[in-house]
Amino acid sequence: VGTAAAPAQAATSITINGASGGRAFDGVGAISGGGGNSRLLIDYPEPERGEILDYLFRPGYGAALQILKAEIGGDTNSTSGAEPSHQHTRSDLNCDRGYEWWLMGQAKARNPDIKLYGLAWGAPGWIGGGNFWSTDMTNYLLSWLGCAKQHGLSIDYLGGWNERGYDVSWYQQLRGALNSNGYGNVKIVAADSDWAVAGDINSNPAFASSVGVIGTHYPCGYRSSQSNCSVPSAATSSGKTLWASENGSDDYNGGAQAVARGINRGYIDGRMTAYLNWPVVAAITPNLPYPTMGLALASQPWSGHYTIGKNAWVMAQTSQFTAPGWHYLDASSGYIGGNRNNGSYVSLKSTNNSDYSTVIETMDAGSAQTLNFNVTGGLSTKAVHVWSTDVTSSNPADYLVHATDITPSGSGFSLTVQPGRVYTLTTTTGQGKGTASGPAQGRLELPYSDSFDSYATGTEAKYLMDWQGAFEEVGCGGGRSGKCVRQMSPQKPITWDALSDPHALLGDVSWSNYTVSSEVMLEQPGYTELIGRANAQDYSSTGGLNAYHLRVSDTGAWSILNSNTNGNVSTLARGTTAALGTNRWHTLALTFSGTTITAVIDGATVGSVNDRTWAGGQIGYATSQGETAQFDNLSITPGS
Numbered sequence: 001v002g003t004a005a006a007p008a009q010a011a012t013s014i015t016i017n018g019a020s021g022g023r024a025f026d027g028v029g030a031i032s033g034g035g036g037n038s039r040l041l042i043d044y045p046e047p048e049r050g051e052i053l054d055y056l057f058r059p060g061y062g063a064a065l066q067i068l069k070a071e072i073g074g075d076t077n078s079t080s081g082a083e084p085s086h087q088h089t090r091s092d093l094n095c096d097r098g099y100e101w102w103l104m105g106q107a108k109a110r111n112p113d114i115k116l117y118g119l120a121w122g123a124p125g126w127i128g129g130g131n132f133w134s135t136d137m138t139n140y141l142l143s144w145l146g147c148a149k150q151h152g153l154s155i156d157y158l159g160g161w162n163e164r165g166y167d168v169s170w171y172q173q174l175r176g177a178l179n180s181n182g183y184g185n186v187k188i189v190a191a192d193s194d195w196a197v198a199g200d201i202n203s204n205p206a207f208a209s210s211v212g213v214i215g216t217h218y219p220c221g222y223r224s225s226q227s228n229c230s231v232p233s234a235a236t237s238s239g240k241t242l243w244a245s246e247n248g249s250d251d252y253n254g255g256a257q258a259v260a261r262g263i264n265r266g267y268i269d270g271r272m273t274a275y276l277n278w279p280v281v282a283a284i285t286p287n288l289p290y291p292t293m294g295l296a297l298a299s300q301p302w303s304g305h306y307t308i309g310k311n312a313w314v315m316a317q318t319s320q321f322t323a324p325g326w327h328y329l330d331a332s333s334g335y336i337g338g339n340r341n342n343g344s345y346v347s348l349k350s351t352n353n354s355d356y357s358t359v360i361e362t363m364d365a366g367s368a369q370t371l372n373f374n375v376t377g378g379l380s381t382k383a384v385h386v387w388s389t390d391v392t393s394s395n396p397a398d399y400l401v402h403a404t405d406i407t408p409s410g411s412g413f414s415l416t417v418q419p420g421r422v423y424t425l426t427t428t429t430g431q432g433k434g435t436a437s438g439p440a441q442g443r444l445e446l447p448y449s450d451s452f453d454s455y456a457t458g459t460e461a462k463y464l465m466d467w468q469g470a471f472e473e474v475g476c477g478g479g480r481s482g483k484c485v486r487q488m489s490p491q492k493p494i495t496w497d498a499l500s501d502p503h504a505l506l507g508d509v510s511w512s513n514y515t516v517s518s519e520v521m522l523e524q525p526g527y528t529e530l531i532g533r534a535n536a537q538d539y540s541s542t543g544g545l546n547a548y549h550l551r552v553s554d555t556g557a558w559s560i561l562n563s564n565t566n567g568n569v570s571t572l573a574r575g576t577t578a579a580l581g582t583n584r585w586h587t588l589a590l591t592f593s594g595t596t597i598t599a600v601i602d603g604a605t606v607g608s609v610n611d612r613t614w615a616g617g618q619i620g621y622a623t624s625q626g627e628t629a630q631f632d633n634l635s636i637t638p639g640s
């Protein structure tokens with residue numbers, strides 16, 4: 001080594017005292033939803049799909065999540081996609097839509113002790129006449145809980161409206177409705193927004209008794225900052241359980257430092273007893289918002305390629321060594337030598353009152369430090385198992401590494417900790433690191449086609465990623481046999497972010513010259529679209545999409561449109577053909593060849609334009625707002 005080592009700091013003494021008080025630990029976990037981020041996972045082939053699920057949920061294998069928070073779908077975009085509602089209309093109910101029931105089931109199958117938590121981002125427009133804080137919404141959540149029961153899933157926690165504040169009387173109504181419908185054991189989390197709710201909880205005992213957990217988002221700073229987790233006194237003095245009910249929004253590898261800091265410091269600074277990473281997995285194509293955020297990357301179901309992120313291994317340093325119901329030991333948790341820059345440690349005691357785990361992070365340390373531990377207060381003094389993750393390394397072999405055991409001499413032992421690492425010291429066993437790995441990356445090859453006939457009603461067609469509305473398998477209309485895809489949202493939803501026309505995208509962003517064709521059928525006056533060369537999609541301001549569109553109306557009016565993420569839509573060509581009417585099937589096609597875009601309706605070329613704005617991208621379907629159009633026989637053929 002060419003540089004002199006920094007002078008060793010004075011050794012620090014840490015007592016791991018089983019007699020210390022401390023809050024109950026609720027778990028570390030992640031969020032599937034808010035939204036659409038898990039979409040492509042269900043379309044993975046086996047064995048890769050099961051391997052990814054093992055890395056997320058199987059105890060002693062990977063991230064070993066202790067809490068899974070799932071979106072309660074609302075047929076509206078909720079960041080990186082839309083998730084389907086169990087009630088598209090007031091009279092509708094289908095408990096098998098989407099992939100969250102499946103994901104929760106897969107999680108429970110691997111870890112029956114995982115806690116489940118439901119939260120809505122948006123909702124179908126029939127609810128409360130467009131008012132989220134309504135009795136309709138309370139009933140909507142009750143029917144969602146009924147669906148969970150049908151799936152054999154018991155829900156532990158339920159939230160209100162993601163990051164849209166709270167309505168005190170609605171939360172009280174929800175508590176009453178849960179109690180009188182057999183869900184007295186479901187704890188309410190309020191309000192998945194900021195700390196404002198704590199003041200009302202302190203001043204209103206009826207509200208306080210309705211709320212089980214105060215859950216706040218990004219309490220340690222947004223995204224990778226996550227270092228100082230201050231909590232207002234109204235929250236600490238409320239006596240309520242406090243959670244960081246959403247954190248993260250970081251790259252699956254690049255967020256590891258923030259995860260390491262946030263899990264420990266959330267408790268040390270703010271007595272927060274759960275840490276939920278957004279999202280659980282990046283199972284979306286790279287053109288959508290936040291394409292690599294989560295614990296793992298799984299964006300290519302067609303190739304089977306996936307990568308488990310450093311974030312997962314850092315989370316494992318807590319999850320594999322603890323369980324919900326363990327207790328923090330406050331006297332044995334803090335900053336090394338009282339200095340935040342040296343790093344932090346938290347100690348937790350098992351429900352058997354003997355085993356313990358201490359998680360140490362040295363993200364901001366400048367040099368090696370020697371820690372002298374003394375174990376007391378009834379805790380085990382048997383061998384200490386040491387596991388560590390080098391967060392500065394990009395080599396997966398350096399994550400969740402099992403080092404040599406330490407045998408305490410009496411009740412004392414020492415450990416030298418290097419900078420930029422997470423260490424877990426434990427008397428427990430059963431930890432492990434999965435070894436499965438997926439194949440190399442690959443393109444989704446053309447030609448690609450789907451007759452949509454091979455799916456169960458209510459499911460989503462392979463690779464078709466809803467952005468707004470809900471595109472779902474139904475028996476075909478218009479006198480046609482077989483199955484078709486139908487846009488199921490008949491009115492404007494209660495949005496979470498930017499409203500756009502219902503649309504769904506499919507495919508490889510590297511597709512450039514091709515013909516996309518599909519049969520379409522309008523159910524009401526309105527329009528439907530075939531989209532091509534689709535790429536970036538805005539969610540927060542305009543809802544705009546970089547793409548070309550062939551739009552056709554029931555009247556026969558057609559246009560070739562060029563849209564972008566600034567929300568601009570320009571018309572490249574337009575005209576009128578024979579009326580399409582409703583409940584009649586028609587064939588649309590769009591051909592992209594270099595800068596030439598050609599539109600065909602029912603076999604006749606209606607327009608051809610030259611435009612060089614978009615060189616390539618996905619295909620898609622769209623409808624006017626509330627139009628429940630159907631789609632059949634998608635075909636994408638390579639061109640030149």
Ligand code: 147
Pocket residue numbers: 033034035078079162163217218222246249278290
């Ligand atoms: C969160 C949402 O809850 C997630 O669905 C997802 O959109 C995520 C993306 O980062 O963001 O919402 C936040 C948006 C902004 C902040 C915090 C959370 N912020 O600026 O502190």
